[in-house]
Each structure stands twice: as C-alpha cells, then as structure tokens.
Amino acid sequence: MADRARLEIAVREQGERVRKLKAEKAPQDQISEELAKLLELKAQLGTNDGRQQFVLKTPKGTRDYNPKQMAIREKVFSTIINCFKRHGAETIDTPVFELKETLTGKYGEDSKLIYDLKDQGGELLSLRYDLTVPFARYLAMNKITNIKRYHIAKVYRRDNPAMTRGRYREFYQCDFDIAGQYDPMIPDAECLKIVHEILSELQLGEFLIKVNDRRVLDGMFEVCGVPADKFRTICSSVDKMDKMAWEEVKNEMVAEKGLAPEAADKIGEYVQLNGRTELIDKLVQDAKLSQSKVALEGLNDMKQLFAYLTLFGVEERVLFDLSLARGLDYYTGVIYEAVLVQSQADMQTQQNEHCESVSVGSVAAGGRYDGLVGMFDPKGRKVPCVGLSVGIERIFSIMEQRVEASDQKIRTTETQVLVAAAQKKLLEERMTLVAELWKAGIKAEIMYKKNPKLLNQLQYCEETGIPLVAIIGEQELKDGVVKLRDVSTREEVDVARENLTEEVRKRTCQS
Secondary structure, eight states: OHHHHHHHHHHHHHHHHHHHHHHTTOOHHHHHHHHHHHHHHHHHHOOTTSOOOOOOOOOTTOOOOOHHHHHHHHHHHHHHHHHHHHTTOEEOOOOSEEEHHHHTTSSGGGGGGOOBOOOBTTBOEEEOSOSHHHHHHHHHHTTOOOEEEEEEEEEEOOOOOBGGGTBOSEEEEEEEEEESOOSTTHHHHHHHHHHHHHHHHHTOOOEEEEEEEHHHHHHHHHHTTOOGGGHHHHHHHHGGGGTSOHHHHHHIIIIITOOOHHHHHHHHHHHTOEESHHHHHHHHTOTTGGGOHHHHHHHHHHHHHHHHHHHHTOGGGEEEETTOOOOOTTOOSEEEEEEEOOOHHHHHHHHHHTOOOOOOOEEEEEEEOSSHHHHHSTTOOOOOEEEEEEOHHHHHHHHHHHHHHHTOOOOOOOOOEEEEESSSSOHHHHHHHHHHHHHTTOOEEOOSSSSOOHHHHHHHHHHHTOOEEEEEOHHHHHHTEEEEEETTTOOEEEEEGGGHHHHHHHHTTOO
16 A cells, blocks of 8 residues: 555656646657656556556657558658659568667667667567668678669667657658669769659658768868778768757867867868869869879769769759768768758748748758678678668658648548448448449448438548449439439439449549
C-alpha cells in the first residue's frame, strides 16, 4: 500500500508538471516527453481491480498514420516511384537489420545513432541506418558491377526526434542509385535532374539544390593547414553551417576539435562562398586552392556537371556552395542537398495570417561514393556509385499541414460505386451485382446491413466521396436495368445491366 501511495503522489506531481508546461506554452517536444512519463507512472499505478493498465502511446520518435495521412503518403510515393521508373530504375529490397560490422564505421560521428539489437544466436545485429550501406553490401555480396535501382523502405536512427519538423527515429527513405563505371558526371547530372523533377512535380514551393565536391573540401582543408587525420571531423563541423553561424562553427573546430585558429580562419574564407560556373572559374585560378591536385580534379568535374545540368534545363535551381559538407564518411566526389526556400512574399503572408511555418531543412540529398562497395568486397574491387535520397517524412509534414490549412477533402478510398437498394429484402440481389462489378475490376462496395435505408446509403457516399450509386429495386430488376445516380449532381439515369460496368468506367475515368 505504501508503494501505491508513493505512486499516487508521483502521478499528481507529474500531472501538475505537465499542466504547468502547457500553461507556459512550452515546446511541444518537452510537453510530449513529460506526458510520456505521466502515462508510464499511471501504468505502474494500474487500476483498483488489479487489471493491468496499458500505456497507449507510440514509442518516442514514431507515429501512427490515419487513412487521410496514408492517402497523402501514397500519392507522394506514386509520384516518386513514377519518376524513378521513368529514368529506367529497377527495385530491390534488403533486410531491416544487418550485421553490426556491416554498418560500423560508415557514418562518421552519426554512428552513435545506430540502433543495436541484443545478441541473437551469436550474431551481433543493428537496425539499418540508411539504405545506401545495405545496397553496397548487396552489390559486393552478389558481385554486381552495374545496376540502376530504387529502394523505398524504413530506416532507424536513435536521434532526438523533432516530429513537428519531420524528424523521427523510424522513417522512410526513398533512394535512387546508379552503380557502374561510366564517364564522369553523366550519372551525377541525371541524379540532380531526378531531384529537380520530383520536387517540381510535388509542388512544394521554391527549392534550391546545393552542390559541392568532397575533393574540393579535402583540397581546401589541405591548403588551409588542417591535419589529414582531422579532415572528416572538421568536415562534420562545416556540415553544420546551415544550422549555426560561422563563429559558432569556428568555435567548435578550435575549442572542441583542436584545430589551429588560423586554419579555421582560412577555412572561413572559402566556406562562405557560393555561386555557379563563375565561382568555379575563380577557384580554379585561386592561388592557394589551385595548389591542390585533388581540389582541381573536383572543380573540373564540377564545371562539367554544370554544363550537363544546363543541357538538362535545371541549372537555374542548382548552386555551388562550399559550405555543403554532408557528414557521412563514405562520400568521395560530388555531394548535393535540396532545400526549400521561402520567398519574402510567403513569409509576409504567413505573418499576416499568423500561420505557423513548417521548418523542414533539406528535402533530398545524396552524392558519389566510389569506395563503399570496395569496403565489403573480399578483393577490394570498387564499384563506382552515385545516388540520392528523398527526405520523404519532411515532405509529408509539409503536405499534411497544407491539407489541414486548406480544409481540402482527401479521399481515403478509391471506391467507384456503391451498390444500393431502394427497397427491403434485396440483400442477395445487391451481393450478386457487387460480385459482378468486382469480377469486372470495378472498385465497389455494399453496406453491411440486410435492409439499409436508401438515405443512409446515399449519405455514406457523400461522407466517403464515392461518386456513383448503383440503385436496384423491384422495378429495376424486372426491367433488367440499374438506376445509376451521380452523387454530386443527384442526376439519375437507367442503365442496362450489361452496360453498367462500361458506364461506371466512363463516368469515373477508368478504363
């Protein structure tokens, strides 16, 4: 009893803490965290009759998706998959977990975010962190030297979730990769073209694709006096420039990572530059950077890339940005990241309407990783690869908010017609007719009552967005017709039963 009394006090105190945070309008993440603690305490308390009380919540950093949200997701997935297929990609699948050694040492400082599983029969396993490393393992294991593939699946990261910004611990990735030995920058340009096509088709608003090259970064670090063993960790700091001011990034490099202040100042002269071919030409002539052979290779490839992007008609949305670093260890060449950019007009509109803006960061990213497959191959044989990943959860966050703001009605089913009855005792006739429609490939439903009222059947169609009702009554059965009703216009026409399938297809634009 003493334990129960202590729990009751703890529940009251935690409840008061949650109420106080809500009253103070604290950040939603903080409220959710304290609310989760309250629910766990209540579960420990249980109920007076001794039955277990379950904590009815999803784990931190995960979420459920209702039918409306899933309809939005399916539309986005369809757009992305159609684009991948348009560019000739085939698809594969890999296990949701891998041997721990497969994932270890591939993600730089982000390796701490990998979920490790308990020892299972002598194998140390981890949940996949992305789809790229499993893809490289797949290529090496199956001795594949060229493939153009897409893969859409869930990945897992032990991150601090910020769900309002589309940041989760369990989330989908949509990857497209080209593996094989090809002429420089041709596949890389196609990847950027695909990013451009997807973001344009989804109509998310203005976007910008930032590009850089790991070789340019490494050459820059070299001429700025960064020790070779600090390249990757300094690269990780530069990667934070989209979230932090340069002075904060510099302080991290110097105070936390031990870089000499003068080296950091030299880096600062470069990483705040961005432009297009004119910047590339300027850097090729740069007194310091031109001393680096590896940087010049990257700059020459970058110039070729922009030439191809011009041919593809997408160069106006691409910006060469020296602050782009991409913290993953496996990149070896071109790297890129697509971000949404908010116009001044959009910002003013939001302020006027007191709308909450969606802060989503990058919505697609990728790059070239020529050495990753070789890490897994017993003989170290390399398979050059370049690819992209669409930040699907962040895109969902934007689209869901837009739907909510517009009060747009989203259909969650694709039913074309409801088979209804105008009189009682026609269940068998309704079941016979709906079976005929199903056999013909028509998406059809009936209501699960023997004698539903016609008004209820019509209301069901209006609520769910079903466009047509096929109504049968004694007279229709006698005449061999079906009364087809358009739900939106309420227009009714008699259709010969043998012509019903064709008429439904014609009216719902399905063949």
